[in-house]
Amino acid sequence: xxxxxxxxxxxxxxxxxGFTLLMPxxxxxxxxxxxxxxxxxxxxxxxxxxxxxxxxxxxxxNNPYATAEENSVELSINAEVYSLPSRKLVVLQIRSxxxxxxxxxxxxxxxxxxxxxxxxxxVLLSSSHAYQRDDEQLLGTPxxxxxxxxxxxxxxxxxxxxxxxxxxxxxxxxxxxxxxKVLHIPGGGITKLLFTESCSEGxxxxxxxKFCSEGDNIPDAFVLVNYLNEWLQLIKSEVNPSSxxxxxxSWRLLFGNGLPPALF
Amino acid sequence: MxxxxxxxxxxxxxxxxxxxxxxREETPEDREIRREIEKKRxxxxxxxxxxxxxxxxxxxxxxxxxxxxxxxxxxxDSVCWEVVGVVKLWNEWCRTSSTTNVLPTDSFCLFYRLxxxxxxxxxxxxxxxxxxxxxQWLEKVFGSMQKxxxxxxxxxTCPVADYKTQESTLTLVSPFLKALKTKEFQEQVxxxxxxxxxxxxxxxxx
Numbered sequence: 001x002x003x004x005x006x007x008x009x010x011x012x013x014x015x016x017x018g019f020t021l022l023m024p025x026x027x028x029x030x031x032x033x034x035x036x037x038x039x040x041x042x043x044x045x046x047x048x049x050x051x052x053x054x055x056x057x058x059x060x061x062n063n064p065y066a067t068a069e070e071n072s073v074e075l076s077i078n079a080e081v082y083s084l085p086s087r088k089l090v091v092l093q094i095r096s097x098x099x100x101x102x103x104x105x106x107x108x109x110x111x112x113x114x115x116x117x118x119x120x121x122x123v124l125l126s127s128s129h130a131y132q133r134d135d136e137q138l139l140g141t142p143x144x145x146x147x148x149x150x151x152x153x154x155x156x157x158x159x160x161x162x163x164x165x166x167x168x169x170x171x172x173x174x175x176x177x178x179x180x181k182v183l184h185i186p187g188g189g190i191t192k193l194l195f196t197e198s199c200s201e202g203x204x205x206x207x208x209x210k211f212c213s214e215g216d217n218i219p220d221a222f223v224l225v226n227y228l229n230e231w232l233q234l235i236k237s238e239v240n241p242s243s244x245x246x247x248x249x250s251w252r253l254l255f256g257n258g259l260p261p262a263l264f
Numbered sequence: 265m266x267x268x269x270x271x272x273x274x275x276x277x278x279x280x281x282x283x284x285x286x287x288r289e290e291t292p293e294d295r296e297i298r299r300e301i302e303k304k305r306x307x308x309x310x311x312x313x314x315x316x317x318x319x320x321x322x323x324x325x326x327x328x329x330x331x332x333x334x335x336x337x338x339x340x341d342s343v344c345w346e347v348v349g350v351v352k353l354w355n356e357w358c359r360t361s362s363t364t365n366v367l368p369t370d371s372f373c374l375f376y377r378l379x380x381x382x383x384x385x386x387x388x389x390x391x392x393x394x395x396x397x398x399x400q401w402l403e404k405v406f407g408s409m410q411k412x413x414x415x416x417x418x419x420x421t422c423p424v425a426d427y428k429t430q431e432s433t434l435t436l437v438s439p440f441l442k443a444l445k446t447k448e449f450q451e452q453v454x455x456x457x458x459x460x461x462x463x464x465x466x467x468x469x470x
Contacts, residue, residue, distance in 0.1 A: 059463050059464065074447065075445075078469075100396065249461075257428060257430070258429070
């Protein structure tokens with residue numbers, strides 16, 4: 001699944017042992033993916049490879065993180081891997097939707113790659129439909145987290161210190177029986193599947209998600225990436241952390257082209 | 265999402281499918297139906313020449329009706345080119361057959377070979393290859409080739425309305441050409457490269 005980039009000189013495949021894998025779920029508002037774009041762009045991460053997969057709709061374009069003429073002509077596809085060895089961070093970016101019936105195969109292949117590359121833990125950035133919140137969730141913070149049992153032991157305490165809110169479970173049969181509770185992440189894409197599979201496979205995974213709706217999701221992405229930063233401290237969060245994230249050049253024209261002058 | 269009083273609709277999301285559909289456990293009947301549909305949607309690549317695998321040094325692929333028509337009008341003729349293969353597929357939008365005698369208005373996917381240099385292959389794909397069939401198409405077509413310093417050129421078209429640019433597309437002079445190339449392609453490209461944030465998707469991207 002993972003194909004390393006050929007960096008020339010016969011360099012060996014990158015080693016991700018002990019690294020944190022940061023990745024998005026393709027979810028409502030694409031918030032996770034936008035947040036990942038901010039991380040890759042701000043930390044100026046190097047592309048180290050891509051996923052050769054039939055689970056995502058194919059797409060290709062020129063380098064979305066281009067800053068100048070020289071670095072703007074590298075091709076970029078739908079699932080690419082970036083790394084920052086100094087922070088033991090490896091990031092997967094997913095740029096297109098899943099093909100029908102391919103959620104499960106993708107999750108299985110991904111988790112098996114996580115195990116074989118010996119990543120220490122996985123952090124999944126996601127989102128969920130804001131309109132499906134219950135009365136209590138409508139108040140307070142729109143951010144939630146989830147930890148697999150293996151990661152709970154390691155960092156559960158830190159989440160309590162940060163005063164973070166765990167994602168609530170909902171009744172499996174609302175109205176009939178309120179005792180059976182299940183995890184429900186509407187609009188979260190592969191989030192629930194990946195999380196439940198990680199629980200059963202003993203993988204250390206954290207899910208960070210935000211309740212949101214479709215629209216201009218750039219502010220949601222900033223909120224989510226700052227949430228992540230509270231924990232992982234990827235950038236110094238001094239006075240105004242939002243101003244320190246670098247917006248990639250590919251975010252231009254998200255809402256259409258310029259207007260025809262003849263309109264006025 | 266609530267619209268007028270009393271009506272609640274499921275909001276369409278860029279995230280794609282509602283994951284509840286995917287997470288539901290499959291019954292044996294579901295599995296059987298899914299397998300039947302998968303079999304129906306399988307792609308078959310049929311080659312009519314004896315030499316397998318085909319040795320290929322240049323592969324030109326025209327995807328979509330416009331690109332296919334370009335090849336028919338300017339490149340292909342029955343004197344220099346011979347048909348060597350066809351793709352048979354079915355999806356909700358089109359069905360192709362194994363016949364090589366096609367009309368321009370048909371949906372088809374044919375392979376031609378230059379008689380004077382049999383390592384030059386050309387593909388005219390005017391049919392729509394669905395999302396779940398694109399990877400299969402790729403693997404089956406390229407899998408049956410023996411690549412020899414292979415250079416691939418992909419021709420396709422996109423609506424001008426989809427082109428993202430600072431000015432309005434109304435004032436753009438169209439049609440216009442843009443290109444994407446891998447870093448291994450060292451030759452001169454005949455037109456400007458595709459600027460961010462424009463992308464290409466589906467079969468040409470695959």
